Amino acid sequence: MENSIVKLRGYKDGLHLIITPKVDLVEVETAVKELLERMNQPLSGTSIHIDLTTSPLTSDDMKELETYLTENYDLVVSGVNILDENDESPILAAPATHSIAPNLQADDQPDFGQAKIVRQTIRSGQTTSCLTGSVLIYGDVNPGGEVVASGDIIVLGALRGNAHAGAHGKLSSVIIAMELVPLQLQIGTYVNRPPLGQKSRGYPEIARVGAEDVIIVEEFIKFN
Amino acid sequence: MGKVIVITSGKGGVGKTTSTANLGTALAMISKKVVIIDADVGLRNLDVVMGLESRVVYTSMDVIEKRCELEKALVKDRRVEDLFLLAASQRNRKDDIKPEQMLDICERLKEIYDFVLVDSPAGIEQGFHNAAAGAEEAIIITTPDVSAIRDADRIIGLLQNQNIEPINLILNRLSPTLVKKGNMISKNDVLDILNIDLLGIVPEDPGVIASTNRGVPLVHNDGSPGADAYMRIARRMTGQRIPIPEMRDDNFFSNILKWFSRNK
Numbered sequence: 001m002e003n004s005i006v007k008l009r010g011y012k013d014g015l016h017l018i019i020t021p022k023v024d025l026v027e028v029e030t031a032v033k034e035l036l037e038r039m040n041q042p043l044s045g046t047s048i049h050i051d052l053t054t055s056p057l058t059s060d061d062m063k064e065l066e067t068y069l070t071e072n073y074d075l076v077v078s079g080v081n082i083l084d085e086n087d088e089s090p091i092l093a094a095p096a097t098h099s100i101a102p103n104l105q106a107d108d109q110p111d112f113g114q115a116k117i118v119r120q121t122i123r124s125g126q127t128t129s130c131l132t133g134s135v136l137i138y139g140d141v142n143p144g145g146e147v148v149a150s151g152d153i154i155v156l157g158a159l160r161g162n163a164h165a166g167a168h169g170k171l172s173s174v175i176i177a178m179e180l181v182p183l184q185l186q187i188g189t190y191v192n193r194p195p196l197g198q199k200s201r202g203y204p205e206i207a208r209v210g211a212e213d214v215i216i217v218e219e220f221i222k223f224n
Numbered sequence: 225m226g227k228v229i230v231i232t233s234g235k236g237g238v239g240k241t242t243s244t245a246n247l248g249t250a251l252a253m254i255s256k257k258v259v260i261i262d263a264d265v266g267l268r269n270l271d272v273v274m275g276l277e278s279r280v281v282y283t284s285m286d287v288i289e290k291r292c293e294l295e296k297a298l299v300k301d302r303r304v305e306d307l308f309l310l311a312a313s314q315r316n317r318k319d320d321i322k323p324e325q326m327l328d329i330c331e332r333l334k335e336i337y338d339f340v341l342v343d344s345p346a347g348i349e350q351g352f353h354n355a356a357a358g359a360e361e362a363i364i365i366t367t368p369d370v371s372a373i374r375d376a377d378r379i380i381g382l383l384q385n386q387n388i389e390p391i392n393l394i395l396n397r398l399s400p401t402l403v404k405k406g407n408m409i410s411k412n413d414v415l416d417i418l419n420i421d422l423l424g425i426v427p428e429d430p431g432v433i434a435s436t437n438r439g440v441p442l443v444h445n446d447g448s449p450g451a452d453a454y455m456r457i458a459r460r461m462t463g464q465r466i467p468i469p470e471m472r473d474d475n476f477f478s479n480i481l482k483w484f485s486r487n488k
């Protein structure tokens with residue numbers, strides 16, 4: 001059920017529409033039409049991610065493609081990933097404002113809409129992402145590992161790598177870890193790099209966007 | 225049926241070849257039948273470390289390309305019974321071997337031998353994948369430095385994706401004096417991050433370089449700290465319960481400090 005220009009793949013975090021490089025919008029739309037119309041299963045209402053390799057379409061093209069998918073096939077585009085050229089697995093690039101489906105404001109996105117639970121440690125070179133809600137990790141995130149969520153990120157272990165919460169711009173998203181010693185934190189478009197060599201304080205901590213538009217980190221006692 | 229174990233690290237120069245040579249020899253010394261495979265095609269040196277360089281006639285490439293039988297390509301050790309080396313080709317390149325070919329060789333060897341140890345090249349490219357292709361278990365070698373640990377972590381992720389299990393750790397070149405001074409990452413720091421079982425600790429030992437240069441694995445040199453460490457690891461690999469001696473000084477002072485600050 002695929003042709004050379006677009007592929008449809010099911011990953012752990014949902015359906016992905018993978019677009020090959022070096023094609024223009026018209027070609028993509030034709031290929032999508034062909035692909036979707038050949039499928040017996042109706043996809044109406046399903047949310048999908050769009051994965052692009054290098055030389056992606058312009059952001060205007062992307063908007064048009066989203067509209068096309070929504071209007072013609074009733075699909076909800078829940079995220080856009082920029083892939084490594086040789087990589088089949090989705091890696092999330094910078095948050096794309098145009099990736100929020102029409103009529104859906106950032107803050108309407110459900111927090112735990114489709115939370116993703118990961119029962120392992122995210123090691124160096126590994127990425128886990130959930131673009132439909134929050135991520136809960138029963139393990140550590142090691143240096144060189146990365147977690148991305150459109151909602152919150154909760155690590156029931158040590159967060160030593162990179163974490164990006166509110167990847168679609170939801171600034172009320174938080175990052176909580178039993179040990180918060182990250183290389184880099186990001187909430188929406190705000191970035192925080194703790195000083196190098198910082199040691200764990202020995203209690204759970206929470207990172208959130210504070211009043212001054214900077215990411216603040218404090219002891220996590222309970223949510224209020 | 226024997227076990228195929230890949231010995232790997234990600235980062236280069238942390239002691240994969242040294243560990244393969246010494247563990248292979250140590251296992252054979254406690255009466256196991258062992259083959260060590262050099263999977264570092266193009267940069268072979270397991271034969272040199274074993275002092276077998278002049279005896280290598282055929283390599284794994286000759287077996288794959290059917291120029292000789294597998295049994296004939298195995299080089300018998302000069303000192304220990306039941307220890308054999310399958311050398312890597314010096315001329316070929318890492319991607320000249322395919323994972324299926326490596327798997328086939330390992331499958332055939334483990335019918336006969338108790339342990340098949342595969343010395344992996346550094347890196348995460350084809351050479352590493354070939355070395356791991358026939359393995360059901362892995363030993364990760366790391367030294368106590370940040371970049372070696374980062375690479376080890378990366379490798380562990382890749383091995384777990386291939387369902388290689390168990391994955392055990394050897395912490396090499398730990399220096400008790402440096403840990404004590406707080407200048408070295410401690411055993412517990414490493415285990416905290418990598419979160420796999422510790423198979424053993426090999427201390428920094430100048431005897432390693434001397435033995436490499438003579439082509440006589442350190443374990444023949446009874447009584448050196450490195451030799452003792454490798455002998456204990458080999459016994460653990462055969463299922464014996466041998467405790468890992470706590471390196472004196474390791475965390476001793478920092479634990480006392482923690483204790484004081486907690487009681488303030």
Ligand SMILES: Nc1ncnc2c1ncn2[C@@H]1O[C@H](COP(=O)(O)OP(=O)(O)OP(=O)(O)O)[C@@H](O)[C@H]1O
Pocket residue numbers: 233235236237238239240241242243264344345346396397426427428429430432433436450
């Ligand atoms: N415990 C030790 N004490 C002192 N020197 C050591 C120790 N372990 C290894 N070395 C030295 O470190 C160097 C690299 O060791 P070795 O060749 O075993 O590493 P490797 O991981 O196989 O390297 P490569 O990635 O190049 O294959 C050698 O010179 C060796 O003698």
Ligand SMILES: [Mg+2]
Pocket residue numbers: 240241242264269343344345
């Ligand atoms: Mg080597």
